[in-house]
Amino acid sequence: MNTLFDKIWDSHVVTKQSDGPTQLYIDRLYCHEVTTPQAFEGLKGRGIRCFRPEKIFCMPDHNTPTHDQDKPLADPVGRKQVETLEKNAKEFGLTYFGMMNPRNGIIHVVGPERGLSLPGMTIVCGDSHTSTHGAVGAVAFGIGTSEVEMVMASQCILQQKPKSMRINVEGTLGKGVTPKDVALYIMQQITTSGATGYFVEYAGSVVRNMSMEGRLTLCNLSIEMGARGGFVAPDETTFEYLKGREYAPKGAEWDKAVSYWRTLKSGDGAVFDREITFDAADIEPMITYGTNPGMGIGITKTIPTDATPKALEYMGFHAGGKMIGKKVDYVFLGACTNGRIEDFRVFASIAAGRHKADGITAWLVPGSWEVLKQIKAEGLDKILNEAGFEIRQPGCSACLAMNDDKIPAGKYSVSTSNRNFEGRQGPGARTMLASPLTAAAAAVTGVITDPRTLM
Amino acid sequence: MKQKFDIIESTCVPLPLDNVDTDQIIPARFLKATTRDEKFFGDNLFCDWRHNPDGSLNKDFVLNDPSYGGCILVAGKNFGSGSSREHAAWAIAGYGFRAVIASSFADIHKNNELNNFVLPVTVSEGFLKELHATIAKDHGAKVRIELPSQTVTNLTTGSSEHFEINQYKKFCLMNGLDDIDYLLSHKKDIEEYEKAHA
Numbered sequence: 001m002n003t004l005f006d007k008i009w010d011s012h013v014v015t016k017q018s019d020g021p022t023q024l025y026i027d028r029l030y031c032h033e034v035t036t037p038q039a040f041e042g043l044k045g046r047g048i049r050c051f052r053p054e055k056i057f058c059m060p061d062h063n064t065p066t067h068d069q070d071k072p073l074a075d076p077v078g079r080k081q082v083e084t085l086e087k088n089a090k091e092f093g094l095t096y097f098g099m100m101n102p103r104n105g106i107i108h109v110v111g112p113e114r115g116l117s118l119p120g121m122t123i124v125c126g127d128s129h130t131s132t133h134g135a136v137g138a139v140a141f142g143i144g145t146s147e148v149e150m151v152m153a154s155q156c157i158l159q160q161k162p163k164s165m166r167i168n169v170e171g172t173l174g175k176g177v178t179p180k181d182v183a184l185y186i187m188q189q190i191t192t193s194g195a196t197g198y199f200v201e202y203a204g205s206v207v208r209n210m211s212m213e214g215r216l217t218l219c220n221l222s223i224e225m226g227a228r229g230g231f232v233a234p235d236e237t238t239f240e241y242l243k244g245r246e247y248a249p250k251g252a253e254w255d256k257a258v259s260y261w262r263t264l265k266s267g268d269g270a271v272f273d274r275e276i277t278f279d280a281a282d283i284e285p286m287i288t289y290g291t292n293p294g295m296g297i298g299i300t301k302t303i304p305t306d307a308t309p310k311a312l313e314y315m316g317f318h319a320g321g322k323m324i325g326k327k328v329d330y331v332f333l334g335a336c337t338n339g340r341i342e343d344f345r346v347f348a349s350i351a352a353g354r355h356k357a358d359g360i361t362a363w364l365v366p367g368s369w370e371v372l373k374q375i376k377a378e379g380l381d382k383i384l385n386e387a388g389f390e391i392r393q394p395g396c397s398a399c400l401a402m403n404d405d406k407i408p409a410g411k412y413s414v415s416t417s418n419r420n421f422e423g424r425q426g427p428g429a430r431t432m433l434a435s436p437l438t439a440a441a442a443a444v445t446g447v448i449t450d451p452r453t454l455m
Numbered sequence: 456m457k458q459k460f461d462i463i464e465s466t467c468v469p470l471p472l473d474n475v476d477t478d479q480i481i482p483a484r485f486l487k488a489t490t491r492d493e494k495f496f497g498d499n500l501f502c503d504w505r506h507n508p509d510g511s512l513n514k515d516f517v518l519n520d521p522s523y524g525g526c527i528l529v530a531g532k533n534f535g536s537g538s539s540r541e542h543a544a545w546a547i548a549g550y551g552f553r554a555v556i557a558s559s560f561a562d563i564h565k566n567n568e569l570n571n572f573v574l575p576v577t578v579s580e581g582f583l584k585e586l587h588a589t590i591a592k593d594h595g596a597k598v599r600i601e602l603p604s605q606t607v608t609n610l611t612t613g614s615s616e617h618f619e620i621n622q623y624k625k626f627c628l629m630n631g632l633d634d635i636d637y638l639l640s641h642k643k644d645i646e647e648y649e650k651a652h653a
Contacts, residue, residue, distance in 0.1 A: 014648045015641060020623040021634075023641060025648055035540065037489035046635070051645070063487070077487040084489045128539040128563060144541035144567035145491075146634070154638035156645055160621055162562070192474060193533035196562060226536065228562050292474050292536070310472075400483045400538075409508060421478040421537060423503050 002267035004233050005164045005199050008139045012122045014156055021158035027121040029151045030107045031058040031094070033085040034402070035126030039149035040088040050092045052155040057116060058089040059097040061106045062402045064395035066365050069099045078403065092152075103246075105368020105394045108132035108336035112216060113370050115245025119234035119261040124151060129336045129418065131222040134231030135215035136238055137264055139199070141229040162228045163197055163273035166266070168204035171280035176452040178346065179214035180338060180416065180435035182206065183221035184286035184296045186278065192294040196226035198274065201266060206280045207232055212241040213342035220337045224293040224418055233265040285451055287323050288420050288433040289315060295420070299323060299438065299450050314422055315430050316410075323432075323448050330413040331362040331443040332425070333436055335399035338416035339367025341374045343436040348380045350440035350454055356388035357446030363405055364389055365397040387444070401426045414442040458572055460628040463553055464599045464610070466525030468517055469590045475530055476537035477564060479504060481546040488542075496542055497549025518550075522594040529586055529598075530557040534575075535564025544571040554600050556607065558583045569624050570634065576600060576607050576618050585614055602629060 014023040036058075043049070050056060063078035073079035082099070089096035097103040103114060108129050111117040119137035124130060126148045133140035143157065150157050169182055187194075200222050207215065215232045222230030232238075239258055242248045249257045284298040290311035297303065303312070305319045312319060333339075333347050344366065356362055364384065366372040372394060375381050381391055398405040399417035401424070407413045409428025416439050417424075420431035432448070441451040485499045500518070507513050517523055528547065534557035535543060544567035547555065554574040568575045578586075589596045589611045599608045602625060608615040627633065 011652075015644050017623065019621075021621065023638065023644070025645070025652075034486050038491040038541075041490065042635075048639075081487050081489055126539060126541075128537065130539075142539035142563055144539055144544070144563060144570060146541060146570035147566065150634050150638055153635050154642070154645060156638055156641070158623070158634050158637065159566075192536055193559060193561070196533065196559060223537075223563075226533065226561060292476065400478075402483050402486065419476075419478065419537060421476045423482055424478050427482070427503055428508055 002270045003164045003272060004201060004264055004266045005139065007264065008120055008122065009161060022161055023156050024122060024159050025156055026124050026151050027055065028116060028123040029056045029148070030111060030123070030125035030130070031056060031085065031148070032062055032107050032125070032127060033060040033081045034062045035145050036088070036148055037081065037084045038145050039126070039152055040092065042149040043152055048153055050094065050152045053093040055155060056094045056152065057097070058085055058094050059104050059107055059110060060085055060099060062396045062400065064099055065403050066363070066392035066395055066397050066405055069393045102369045105370065106336045106339060106396055108220065109339055109367030109371065112136055112212070113245070113368060115242050115248030118242065118248065118257070119238060120264050124157065128223040129220050131227070131229040132216050132220040132336055134219040134222065134229050135212060136242065137231055137234030137261065139229060139231065142223060162199045164201065165195055165198040165227070165274040165276070166201045166203055166272045168275070168277040169202070169206035169280055170204045170277060171206060173206055173280050174284065176285050176437055176455055177283050178435040178437055179210055179217040181283055181286045183218050183224070184288065184293065184433060185283045187221070187225050187294040188286070188296045189278070190225055190276070192224055192292050193226040195222070198227050200225070200227045200230035202230055202232050204277065208235070211342060212237060213340045216340065217337055221293070221418060234261045285435060285438050287438060287448060289317055289323060291315065291420055291422050293418065293420060293433055296433065297323065299448070324450060326448045327412060328360060328414050328442045328447060329411040330407050331360055331439050332365070332398045332413060332415040332417060333439055334363065334365030334367065334397050335417035336367065336396070337418045338436050339365060339371065341371050343416065344371070344375050344380050345378070346436045347440040348383045350437060350451060351387040351389060351444060352383050354387055354444040356443055360443055360446055362389050362443050363392060363398055365392045366394045368394050389443070398425050400424060407431070414439050414448070458553070459631040460553070460572060460574055460602050462599070462601045462603070463526060464597055465527045466523070466595055466597055467527045467529045467590050468523045468525060469587055470517060470528060470530045471587045473531040474533045474536055477535055477540050477543040478537055480535065480543040481540065486540060486542050491545060493545050493549030495549070496546035497551065500546040500550045526551055526553040527598055527600070528552045528555045529583070529590065530555060531583070532558040532580070534560050536561040539563045541567045541571070544568045544573060548573050556583065556586065556598070569628070572628060574600065574602065574628065578607060578616050578618060582609070582614060582616050585609060585612060
């Protein structure tokens, strides 16, 4: 008890029945085009409106093409889904950031970036990577479409309170080790169901010293450990990041908010249902060899001899084999996991003065128009263009290949996204998850390469 | 498919794999629908496992084996991991499954099943192992799931286990009620909460 999770959760309980559900108040509902049409249909069927439309923000991101966004979507089914969201947002009086709107982008990149996701909030979205918003010190979790409908109808959700877990990462990260590697390492250690039933608080010196972009990556991947969500207690890094953002409080309201946010931390005697501590010195750049994000290894290691045969067969790999030197066909930089400015800086740091390898198709997709603007402001686009890379328009893109950005069957992709499930990046696609640094190293060499050798 | 759940007795479809993710249950390209058409999702349940890359039926996949059938899917551990897509629960329901037996479920998917009147039944690894062995030996082996008493029984061996379920969700399933009715009846509490936290 006395954890930050308890504090935020308990302060949002509207009613609680013994042995029944907790009715939890939700401060922010995000809607994208894929998981909401049936919820709006449900409201229409019941003849009801959204209870608190001002707390709901909508934007398309999954179907959006990464080029020619000013033109209508070529895919008629995807176009209908995007148009349905726009129509529903209008009909129900909700804020809508459409394609080409400078506020548009991947919902989990836009929320923090616009200051819509704030410390102490409860945040939900019909998307498992809603855990991303936990980086600002919020309790944020993915829900199903029926639950989206509940929140639209009542601004509340019925949930059983998860258990709490603290994951500490102590020490100093080694050269070439990024927040993505930290998350892939934790998953390798505890598996993809290691945190099922829990809400995770990330702590320890590594997390404390992590930038907001890094914390967003780490919290994003909480769901891949099975956790409902993960968060980092807000601190000066958080306040510095949020200050001045469009929807963040301003003036006296800001000061009032910050003084409240400073109280948002787990007590000294806080008791967690489970606590795990990792040593940063044990973590090296990671890469996955299998078909779930827990099937990862340090990049210099060999594929475990007890690896799941079905996964190896799908990937065309052998137990005991090395990852370094394996041929790569595609490189994807982007997604709600690694589509932020810091990820582009890191990628550009390797690309600078080098050139994209022959035979590599690279998709560099910023998480939002705001990220793209920043890329240009910093001149990263020039560095990347000179190295033979093209920067595309924002969206979820090849993370789940709902638009045209599909990896062909049998091809190998080094991807900064979050899932290497069978067919995730297109039917038959073979995905290896890695950090932007490792992705850049593969992009300029054409093979899996330890990024430390290029730094 | 808000069918009240009480007691079911059925043959089973075995899928003895761990970490079956929702991308396998229903691949992303089928998520573009704007209606809750359970038949469409059911027809595409496990689409990429049911078919070979050339589109032909994969005869080795259990759903294509006519000797198996029934409304209970028996999986491994960590069933439904990954994406929150409720389309996965719609596909399971749309195919005709009314219960899934596994040794553990991913949290979001478990809620999605419950919200679609599909019962997730969590059993011990030992019970699950025995059940898979039973089904492998006799494809017509039956299982009985009693929601009122929260018991699941392997009718071939007589092994029986108690399973956990939130009492409120149990009430909803047994009475065909959904959460929105419940929440709408608490509007006054919500408004009071908002006033107190303004």
